[in-house]
Amino acid sequence: MSKGQPIQHYFKSSIWCGIKQQIATVIPNSIWVVGTGEKIHFWTDNWPGEPLVDILQIDPMVHINFNGLLCDVITNAAWNIPVEVYSSPDVASRLAYITLPSSALSDLFSWSHTPDGKLSAKLAFSFLRPQAPTLPWASTIWTTCIPPSHSFIFWCLVHGKIPTDDNLSSRGCAIVLMCSFCLKNVETSDHLFFNCDFAVSVWNWLGLLLNFVIDHASALALFNSISRPCSSQMYDIFSASIVHSVHAIWWARNNIRFS
Numbered sequence: 001m002s003k004g005q006p007i008q009h010y011f012k013s014s015i016w017c018g019i020k021q022q023i024a025t026v027i028p029n030s031i032w033v034v035g036t037g038e039k040i041h042f043w044t045d046n047w048p049g050e051p052l053v054d055i056l057q058i059d060p061m062v063h064i065n066f067n068g069l070l071c072d073v074i075t076n077a078a079w080n081i082p083v084e085v086y087s088s089p090d091v092a093s094r095l096a097y098i099t100l101p102s103s104a105l106s107d108l109f110s111w112s113h114t115p116d117g118k119l120s121a122k123l124a125f126s127f128l129r130p131q132a133p134t135l136p137w138a139s140t141i142w143t144t145c146i147p148p149s150h151s152f153i154f155w156c157l158v159h160g161k162i163p164t165d166d167n168l169s170s171r172g173c174a175i176v177l178m179c180s181f182c183l184k185n186v187e188t189s190d191h192l193f194f195n196c197d198f199a200v201s202v203w204n205w206l207g208l209l210l211n212f213v214i215d216h217a218s219a220l221a222l223f224n225s226i227s228r229p230c231s232s233q234m235y236d237i238f239s240a241s242i243v244h245s246v247h248a249i250w251w252a253r254n255n256i257r258f259s
Contacts, residue, residue, distance in 0.1 A: 029112050
């Protein structure tokens with residue numbers, strides 16, 4: 001409409017293409033709040049929590065022609081549901097939690113994941129793109145007291161992205177799978193940084209230097225070895241030592257491999 005008159009053209013929506021793709025997500029995550037029942041399909045809308053055809057396990061080939069509205073089974077703000085439907089214990093228990101309004105209120109299709117039933121753009125974005133959990137070690141390695149190049153090596157180690165022989169082989173590189181330190185085992189991230197005799201000697205030496213036992217079972221176990229409580233300065237020293245040691249092991253491996 002423009003100035004009260006129907007327009008002869010339409011404006012292409014820049015957001016509708018994205019919205020219509022998410023209809024299949026919105027519908028199962030929303031629920032009808034019953035008012036007069038004039039907008040709610042009795043059989044296929046989820047006003048009792050899930051559609052009646054699903055609760056009663058009615059075959060889709062049978063209910064495809066069901067077209068009754070919820071207002072057809074409401075009389076004077078009371079249920080007038082057929083006995084064949086109401087006799088189901090599951091249906092009866094669900095109806096007990098639905099309060100019919102005494103006045104003519106409009107039906108409301110509400111979002112199930114908010115107390116007020118309203119779906120905002122922010123909530124939709126958060127639902128479709130949930131925030132990744134906070135990683136306790138992330139803020140520890142990315143600090144001013146640790147060079148970014150050292151932090152990056154530790155980050156790659158945690159995510160299994162270190163280009164060790166097994167990772168390169170899985171990507172199609174034809175190489176000899178051999179640890180450069182012990183020349184006995186296949187080089188994997190776990191072996192190179194945690195299980196090789198050279199790595200074990202590094203962690204034992206660092207533990208003696210810092211006067212605490214280092215659990216070198218995994219990258220995250222290294223940080224869990226740091227005893228608490230301790231001052232923030234001492235924690236920074238311990239964590240920086242661990243990250244530097246990981247970088248030193250990787251540097252020593254590359255120095256042996258490519259020298």
